[in-house]
Amino acid sequence: MTLFSNISREAKFLAKQRYILVLLSIAFLLSVFAVWSGISETRSQINTIERLIEKDAIDRASVLAKQKDYGSAAYYSFHLTYSAPSDIAFAAIGQRDISPWKHRIRMLAIEGQIYETDADNPELSFLGRFDFAFLVSVLLPLFVILLLHDLRSAEREAGRYDLLISTSRSKQRLWLSRAIALCSALCIALLVPFIIGALITQAPLTSVGLITLVVIVHLLFWMVLALGVTASKFAAKQSSAQIASVLLSIWLVVTVLIPVGSDFAIDAMVENPNGGEIVLTQREAVNDAWDLPFNTTWGDFLTTHPQWEDKVQMGESFEWKWYYAFQQVGDQKAEILSKAYRTATLTKNTLAERFALMSPPMLTQRLLSSIADTDTNASIKYEQAIREYHKALRHFYYPLMFNEAEFTLETLSGLPQFSHTKSN
Numbered sequence: 001m002t003l004f005s006n007i008s009r010e011a012k013f014l015a016k017q018r019y020i021l022v023l024l025s026i027a028f029l030l031s032v033f034a035v036w037s038g039i040s041e042t043r044s045q046i047n048t049i050e051r052l053i054e055k056d057a058i059d060r061a062s063v064l065a066k067q068k069d070y071g072s073a074a075y076y077s078f079h080l081t082y083s084a085p086s087d088i089a090f091a092a093i094g095q096r097d098i099s100p101w102k103h104r105i106r107m108l109a110i111e112g113q114i115y116e117t118d119a120d121n122p123e124l125s126f127l128g129r130f131d132f133a134f135l136v137s138v139l140l141p142l143f144v145i146l147l148l149h150d151l152r153s154a155e156r157e158a159g160r161y162d163l164l165i166s167t168s169r170s171k172q173r174l175w176l177s178r179a180i181a182l183c184s185a186l187c188i189a190l191l192v193p194f195i196i197g198a199l200i201t202q203a204p205l206t207s208v209g210l211i212t213l214v215v216i217v218h219l220l221f222w223m224v225l226a227l228g229v230t231a232s233k234f235a236a237k238q239s240s241a242q243i244a245s246v247l248l249s250i251w252l253v254v255t256v257l258i259p260v261g262s263d264f265a266i267d268a269m270v271e272n273p274n275g276g277e278i279v280l281t282q283r284e285a286v287n288d289a290w291d292l293p294f295n296t297t298w299g300d301f302l303t304t305h306p307q308w309e310d311k312v313q314m315g316e317s318f319e320w321k322w323y324y325a326f327q328q329v330g331d332q333k334a335e336i337l338s339k340a341y342r343t344a345t346l347t348k349n350t351l352a353e354r355f356a357l358m359s360p361p362m363l364t365q366r367l368l369s370s371i372a373d374t375d376t377n378a379s380i381k382y383e384q385a386i387r388e389y390h391k392a393l394r395h396f397y398y399p400l401m402f403n404e405a406e407f408t409l410e411t412l413s414g415l416p417q418f419s420h421t422k423s424n
Contacts, residue, residue, distance in 0.1 A: 020147065020182070027143050028189040034132045035197035038090030041131075042201070049082045049102065056080035056104065069407050070400040071320020074107040074393070081105060081389055081418045083382040086373045088203040091194060091211055092133035092365070094374030103386060107397060109330035110390040111338050112282045114383055115275030132194055133372075136215050137365040138255055140190065141222045145247040147182045148226035150240035151175055175227065183223045191215060210371050218364045225250070255361040262355035262362075269351065272344025273337045285333035289326035301325040304332060311402040321401040328394070342380060349376040385420065392416040 060077045067073040082102040089096065105113050191212060198208045229247055238246075289297050298312045305328070314322060356363040369375040396416055405411070 020185075023143060023146055024185055024189045027186055028193065030135055030139065031132065031190045031193040034130060034135045035090065035193045037129075038093060038131045039197055039201060041093060041129075042085040042090045045085050045096070045101065049084055052080050052082070052102065052104075064409060064412050067407075069320065070397055070405070070412075071323065073407075073412060074320075074324065074397045074401075078104040078106055079389070079393065079415075079418060081382075081386045082420060083378070083385070084420055086203075086207075087201045088198065088207040088211070089372045089374050090197055090201060091131065092368040092372040092374055093129055093131050094133070094369035094372060095376055095379045096374045097129050099379040101382065105386065105390060107324065107327070107390070107393050109282050109286055109327045109334075110387060111331050111334040112279045114386055115278045115338075115341075132197075133365050133368040136190065136218060136368065137361040140186075140215075140219060141251050141255065141361065142248075143186055144183065144219065144222040144226055145244060145251060147186065148179055148223065148230065149244040149247055151178060151226070151230045175231070179223055179227055183219055187216060187219055207371055211368060214364055214367050214371070218360060221360050254359045258355065258359040259362045262352065262359075266348050266351045266355070270344050270347050272348075273341050275341070278334050278337045278341060281337055282330045282334035286326060286330040289329065294322060297322065297326045297329055300329045300332060304328070305398070308398070308402050321398075324394075324397070324401065342383075345376065345380065385418075389416065389418045 056078065060079070063076050063078075064073050067076065080102070081104075083096075085096060085101075103113065194211070194215075195208065226247060229250075230243060234246075294314060302309055302312070311321070312325075352362075353366065356366050366375065370377075393416055396414070399405070400411065
């Protein structure tokens with residue numbers, strides 16, 4: 001009898017077991033809820049972005065219409081920046097749940113604007129919201145354990161073990177067939193809602209295929225682990241409850257203890273400034289500039305913008321070009337801390353990747369977030385996009401202010417527009 005025939009026979013037998021149907025139904029319903037929750041969240045974010053884009057344009061046009069010079073126009077106008085979720089982000093919300101994905105910025109010092117919400121946004125999170133990634137990485141192993149922990153012991157306790165072995169040509173094939181039948185049913189229960197969700201969001205086939213592969217590999221790992229434990233000499237003398245306890249202990253270690261322990265270890269290994277320090281440094285530099293001689297500010301500014309050396313003369317106690325110059329200097333003062341923060345965040349992320357090799361659930365969650373473009377790298381990329389856009393605003397306004405160009409609304413129609421290419 002072939003393995004396929006064995007699996008088919010076991011599937012028909014297991015389909016009559018009520019508790020198995022109940023477990024598979026629960027897994028299916030949880031998957032439906034996780035996918036629905038993820039789609040609802042990503043659609044909410046998309047709708048928020050679309051609404052803000054429209055209101056941002058209206059608000060800026062209204063503000064600019066009231067201004068008489070370019071300095072005031074730059075000061076009073078806000079510009080929306082955002083990071084739209086990918087079409088597959090519903091499967092793994094990732095860092096989008098704890099890191100900012102929208103900012104309204106002005107042409108003031110940018111570092112403070114980026115990091116002012118840092119206190120509410122930790123860099124690492126080992127347990128996230130209930131989404132498909134959480135279901136697959138954290139709860140899928142529990143379903144495998146519940147389905148397979150008594151694969152052999154239940155037959156022993158029911159007195160059918162010896163009969164099954166004697167009537168089977170290969171006892172190993174028997175248990176493998178039963179495990180494959182159970183895990184295949186579980187895989188289908190989890191993946192069908194996900195695939196339907198991917199069709200609804202029109203997610204790219206490559207991303208859907210990669211996530212499906214990650215789910216299958218993670219499920220296979222726990223199936224092989226459960227088969228190994230239940231086939232051991234230790235398990236031959238233990239009850240179903242004791243075998244389940246061993247598997248649950250393994251799950252607890254790799255799903256909770258290793259991620260939590262690695263989080264503490266990484267924090268101890270990598271020192272970095274927090275966002276509050278960056279904001280404070282930048283703001284102190286800006287505030288102190290009001291009491292400093294003009295030449296001090298211009299000296300620091302011209303180290304990075306020497307092309308304006310012949311345009312720094314001032315005939316009044318306040319000029320907008322000087323004001324934005326010391327805003328620029330404030331960013332320059334905070335630049336070392338800001339770079340250290342980003343470097344430390346990336347270092348922590350690299351270390352977390354290494355620790356994840358000891359924790360299949362942690363590795364699974366990180367892989368899903370990477371595929372969905374909702375990981376730490378995506379968050380850093382959005383921050384850099386904000387800086388690049390802010391730089392474009394400065395390049396637009398500086399020539400107008402330093403060259404004392406005549407103010408016209410037509411000129412302001414050429415303001416740089418923030419653009420975001422949605423990743424998939």
